[in-house]
Amino acid sequence: MSDEKKVFGRAEEFLTLFNQGAEFTKELLHENERLRHELLSVQDDHRQAATDPGEWGKLRHELLAQIDQLTQEKDHALERLKMVEAENRQFAGRYVEIEEENNNLANLYVSSYQLHSTLALSEVLKIIIEIVINLIGAEIFAVYVQDERSGTLEVVASEGTEVESFPTIAPGAGIVGGSVVSGETFCGITHGTQDWESPIACIPLRVQDRPIGAIAIYSLLEQKDSFSPLDHELFTLLAGHAATAIFAAQLYSQSERKLNTIQGFIDLLTK
């Protein structure tokens, strides 16, 4: 009984498959017919065009117009491509510029952040030294601070040579003294020098119009040939921010000393 069912089932499957095949064959025949008509129509057109010179001319004219239009479109596309390429180059250049600007701003931000991160004079001087070594790339340099009483410039920190090696400079004397008085950064040749009175660069440190001191650079690191635009930005930053940091640290230290004295005096009176 089950064999019979299986046989009927198979027969039905076969019938369905056969019907689908017949349907597909019908569709193919229909498509074939349609294509035959199309071919005849195209052959007619060609025959007509071949026999009729007017039609040839018309066809030629149409084709030439089409070629002309395509050429124009191609030229337009090429022109557009050139424009896009130029824009790309411009954007790439701008991207590099912005990257550089970003890096420079990061250097300036970190320098100023570090300079104002402490009120201890020794720390401020250490940070100035770090900036001048690591960001400017100086090998020998000195930080001069103006003595309040005498007005002379004395070296309080240095790199590359002992502090004692550097002379005390009178305000207005030589490149360092002149730069401190005028408030103008001096930037000369970048070949190293051991002449402590003739640095290759001198950055005056001023708080508003009040001279605080100067940073005199005598030679650059072996791998550094010359000062870059960023170095000049750093000079400007140091001129203001290093001066403010030194001034604030000096004031803080003085006020601490005064506070201790007063406290000692009060203790003496009250005990």
Next chain:
Amino acid sequence: MARQRILIVEDSPMMRQLLTFALKRLKGVDIVEAQDGMDGLRKVTSDHFDLALIDINMPVMDGLKLINLIRGEDSLKEMPVCVITTEGAKEDRARALSLGANEYLTKPIQANRVLAVAKALLKSD
């Protein structure tokens, strides 16, 4: 993709801040700072790092000694090391490279150069 870890061994807080600033632009990177060679050695032996940027002139333990110790450890032999230093002489470069440093950058640093070297050593995009 797993995050990558970079160790900066540098005694100058300013340089550490600048390097961190630059390296933060890399995607998927965590940065750890060490303030001298000894601190760097402690960190590098107790944790995994994909790259170490090491200064040469540092208190307690200098960078060259640290590189020597790192290359002596089996687990750290393959870790990329980049030296960042003020020492620009050829002999200094040769010495650091012979001790096992993969790259040698001189100060003043340029952030884009540091980024390019870090990318290459991390093999990231």
